[in-house]
Amino acid sequence: MSQHPDRPSDHASSHAADRASSHASNPPSGSPWMYIAGFVISIALTLGALWLALARQFSTEALLTVILILAILQIGVQMFFFMHVTESPRPQFNLWILGLGMFFTFVVIASSIWIMSFGGALGY
Amino acid sequence: MPTLLPHFPATFIVTGNPLIYGAEVSIVLATVGILFVLTYFKKWRWLWREWLTTVDHKKIAVMYLIAALLMFFRGGVDAMLMRTQLMQPNMHFLQAEHYNQIFTTHGTIMILFMAMPFIFAMFNIAVPLQIGARDVAFPYLNAVSFWLYFFAALLFNLSFVIGGSPDAGWVSYPPLAGLEFDPGPGENFYLLSLQITGIGSMATGINFMVTILKMRAPGMTLMRMPLFSWSVLASSILIIFAFPVLTVALALLLVDRLAGAHFFTMLQGGNPMMYVNLFWIWGHPEVYIVILPAFGIFSEVVSTFSGKRIFGYSSMVASLMTISVISYLLWVHHFYTMGAGPGVNSFFAVATMSVGIPTGVKVFNWLFTMYRGRIRLTVPMLWAIAFIPIFAIGGATGVMLAAAPADYQYHNSFFLIAHFHQVLIGGTVFGMLAGMYYWWPKMFGYMLNERIGRWAFWLFNGGFYVTFLPQYLLGLMGMTRRMYTYPADMGWNALNFISTIGAYVMGVGFIVLVLDVVYSIRYGERDVTGDPWNGRTLEWSLPSPAPHYNFARIPTVTSRDAWWTGKQARAKGDAPAPPEPLQPIHMPKNSGGPFILAVIFFIGGFGLVFNWYVLGLLALLGILVNLLLRSLDYDTDYYVPIEEIEHTEATLRRA
Ligand code: HEM
Ligand SMILES: [Cu+2]
Numbered sequence: 001m002s003q004h005p006d007r008p009s010d011h012a013s014s015h016a017a018d019r020a021s022s023h024a025s026n027p028p029s030g031s032p033w034m035y036i037a038g039f040v041i042s043i044a045l046t047l048g049a050l051w052l053a054l055a056r057q058f059s060t061e062a063l064l065t066v067i068l069i070l071a072i073l074q075i076g077v078q079m080f081f082f083m084h085v086t087e088s089p090r091p092q093f094n095l096w097i098l099g100l101g102m103f104f105t106f107v108v109i110a111s112s113i114w115i116m117s118f119g120g121a122l123g124y
Numbered sequence: 125m126p127t128l129l130p131h132f133p134a135t136f137i138v139t140g141n142p143l144i145y146g147a148e149v150s151i152v153l154a155t156v157g158i159l160f161v162l163t164y165f166k167k168w169r170w171l172w173r174e175w176l177t178t179v180d181h182k183k184i185a186v187m188y189l190i191a192a193l194l195m196f197f198r199g200g201v202d203a204m205l206m207r208t209q210l211m212q213p214n215m216h217f218l219q220a221e222h223y224n225q226i227f228t229t230h231g232t233i234m235i236l237f238m239a240m241p242f243i244f245a246m247f248n249i250a251v252p253l254q255i256g257a258r259d260v261a262f263p264y265l266n267a268v269s270f271w272l273y274f275f276a277a278l279l280f281n282l283s284f285v286i287g288g289s290p291d292a293g294w295v296s297y298p299p300l301a302g303l304e305f306d307p308g309p310g311e312n313f314y315l316l317s318l319q320i321t322g323i324g325s326m327a328t329g330i331n332f333m334v335t336i337l338k339m340r341a342p343g344m345t346l347m348r349m350p351l352f353s354w355s356v357l358a359s360s361i362l363i364i365f366a367f368p369v370l371t372v373a374l375a376l377l378l379v380d381r382l383a384g385a386h387f388f389t390m391l392q393g394g395n396p397m398m399y400v401n402l403f404w405i406w407g408h409p410e411v412y413i414v415i416l417p418a419f420g421i422f423s424e425v426v427s428t429f430s431g432k433r434i435f436g437y438s439s440m441v442a443s444l445m446t447i448s449v450i451s452y453l454l455w456v457h458h459f460y461t462m463g464a465g466p467g468v469n470s471f472f473a474v475a476t477m478s479v480g481i482p483t484g485v486k487v488f489n490w491l492f493t494m495y496r497g498r499i500r501l502t503v504p505m506l507w508a509i510a511f512i513p514i515f516a517i518g519g520a521t522g523v524m525l526a527a528a529p530a531d532y533q534y535h536n537s538f539f540l541i542a543h544f545h546q547v548l549i550g551g552t553v554f555g556m557l558a559g560m561y562y563w564w565p566k567m568f569g570y571m572l573n574e575r576i577g578r579w580a581f582w583l584f585n586g587g588f589y590v591t592f593l594p595q596y597l598l599g600l601m602g603m604t605r606r607m608y609t610y611p612a613d614m615g616w617n618a619l620n621f622i623s624t625i626g627a628y629v630m631g632v633g634f635i636v637l638v639l640d641v642v643y644s645i646r647y648g649e650r651d652v653t654g655d656p657w658n659g660r661t662l663e664w665s666l667p668s669p670a671p672h673y674n675f676a677r678i679p680t681v682t683s684r685d686a687w688w689t690g691k692q693a694r695a696k697g698d699a700p701a702p703p704e705p706l707q708p709i710h711m712p713k714n715s716g717g718p719f720i721l722a723v724i725f726f727i728g729g730f731g732l733v734f735n736w737y738v739l740g741l742l743a744l745l746g747i748l749v750n751l752l753l754r755s756l757d758y759d760t761d762y763y764v765p766i767e768e769i770e771h772t773e774a775t776l777r778r779a
């Protein structure tokens with residue numbers, strides 16, 4: 001527990017870590033409404049993307065762009081409402097891992113678009 | 125029945141094949157036998173209290189190890205069947221359909237139900253002890269991971285006798301794996317059991333990342349951490365970022381199959397190639413997920429049995445971390461032939477070749493560690509040394525495959541088969557066997573027999589070359605993978621025959637390995653010191669097996685190879701610091717929750733395999749209730765009193 005000088009008695013701390021996110025050490029700021037709001041917004045963003053794809057009102061490029069924007073918004077919602085990015089007391093590791101996660105997400109999406117467009121040979 | 129269980133297939137129990145009848149009879153007999161033994165010896169309570177409800181990482185490690193060895197056996201039998209069928213041209217040992225099922229289950233079992241639990245066994249036994257922790261960060265979740273894996277493996281293996289095995293390859297590409305060409309429940313077994321075990325793997329990745337980042341003993345900075353723990357960190361990062369993609373790919377295919385969606389069909393605007401892309405975004409990191417811990421074990425073993433600290437520690441760490449990032453960026457090399465274009469293929473070809481650089485650094489560091497070391501050729505060390513030439517060849521052929529234009533020739537030939545067995549067996553399997561021999565005394569308190577272990581090693585290692593080197597040539601001669609038989613005039617007969625003989629030798633090697641375990645259970649040398657190998661890292665400072673709370677006092681670490689430097693100082697006559705007073709130890713309570721949760725997952729998965737949505741929904745409800753009950757349960761931990769610690773320590777050290 002080198003990272004938790006503030007909980008000295010808690011050597012095994014298995015329990016503490018198991019519960020850290022719920023109530024043992026960091027009391028969550030706020031009520032279930034935060035979560036419900038996040039949940040509803042996420043669903044709305046997802047259904048929005050689905051509807052746009054089914055409705056086919058835009059050209060492929062425009063559609064991709066709009067869906068990507070909705071996706072980025074949703075990442076923000078998840079980070080803020082569920083992952084509590086803003087509340088971590090010691091963010092060093094979190095920032096590294098978050099950065100790596102963003103990088104991998106970018107790679108997966110950008111390369112998949114690159115790969116699956118087959119050099120423009122495959123029109124959607 | 126009809127309303128509750130629509131689509132009840134006429135062929136629920138698989139029939140019509142002597143092998144399967146044999147399996148059905150033996151499954152029934154084995155089940156009855158196990159139930160009888162448990163009841164007769166009144167072991168039910170013991171089983172429940174000591175194993176099924178445990179949250180102790182050391183016991184979970186033992187269960188992972190047993191499961192991995194069992195699955196190794198099942199996958200190995202599949203391999204023997206395939207090699208027997210290919211021994212000679214025009215064999216009629218297996219039908220085409222049956223061969224398809226066997227190569228599918230072989231690949232899936234070896235990767236997901238053998239290699240994964242094997243690395244998790246090593247994670248669990250070594251990481252908390254090496255970093256001076258009393259358990260993993262989330263012990264309850266750790267048990268959830270294990271039981272999800274266990275019941276997923278059960279679900280997958282059940283397909284052999286109920287419903288029929290999957291048969292679209294371990295990659296399960298649509299359209300072949302889609303409803304149109306594969307209507308039976310076999311593919312559903314594949315999809316659902318992989319989903320369930322995938323949840324468990326993801327949780328394990330998170331668990332060990334948090335454990336390593338947050339629960340190191342005071343003074344153990346990251347740059348003092350043993351290399352095995354570093355490799356687990358690298359592997360966990362890959363798990364966390366790769367497995368979600370597999371989940372998505374499998375879920376979309378499942379929706380296609382169960383609900384008639386068209387993500388991966390050719391009609392209705394779907395595109396099966398997207399599945400291939402998603403599968404390998406997971407699939408390539410997956411091979412590094414299983415090889416990195418093996419690298420970590422080789423580092424521990426080579427340094428211990430050379431009597432030297434590892435050469436180039438920081439470059440070892442740097443290459444592990446580099447590999448874990450680069451290996452995420454290579455996946456297209458599995459489908460160059462899909463034809464995404466020269467730009468895409470060249471980019472991924474160059475990226476793929478570049479991963480050879482950090483890997484090469486590691487190989488040289490192991491060699492330099494051995495150089496002028498005082499080498500002890502124990503069984504773990506034999507596996508580690510034998511790994512190096514095999515991995516060198518496997519790496520070289522890998523770079524050949526990475527050259528995109530050339531790969532149009534090699535792809536899906538036996539050249540590829542030889543390549544990946546070379547790295548998976550020579551790397552992961554050798555690494556896990558090295559780790560098993562190395563940590564066995566820590567897990568069980570006695571050593572595995574070295575003499576029998578050597579026999580197993582030489583048979584398996586020798587058989588390996590005989591099996592797989594001819595397959596390179598067969599590949600170059602045009603033999604493609606997944607063909608169930610071949611005509612006599614291709615010039616392939618001799619090489620195939622040799623390869624099959626080699627496979628039998630490996631099979632004998634495996635049997636000798638099992639004999640070693642059985643023999644050592646009775647006659648194995650007791651490990652009374654807790655440090656049988658003259659080790660360097662903290663796990664060897666504890667008695668074998670370690671008490672359930674691991675460390676009576678959490679050690680304070682002042683250097684790399686902490687246990688070794690401590691021993692050196694004591695040998696020089698430095699008196700050890702007087703022990704601090706004991707304190708009550710805070711530990712998690714056992715719980716039946718994880719086991720029950722996994723049983724419900726199993727039931728739900730089984731229901732969905734046969735499109736029994738009612739069962740699926742009931743199970744979903746059960747899962748939610750289980751999770752809810754757990755989050756309302758506050759009675760999850762207790763303190764081990766000082767007297768009990770004193771007593772335990774006295775008994776253990778007295779031995
Ligand atoms: C006794 C050792 C083994 C032998 C003799 C063996 C043999 C074979 C054979 C004959 C095939 C099928 C070739 C074909 O496509 O027709 C195969 C495929 C495969 N093996 Fe092994 N194998 C062994 C161990 C392993 C291990 C330890 C792993 C993984 C850790 C593994 C992973 C795979 C995979 C992923 C495939 C591809 C399955 C597919 O194409 O669907 N094998 N093996
Ligand atoms: Cu790959």
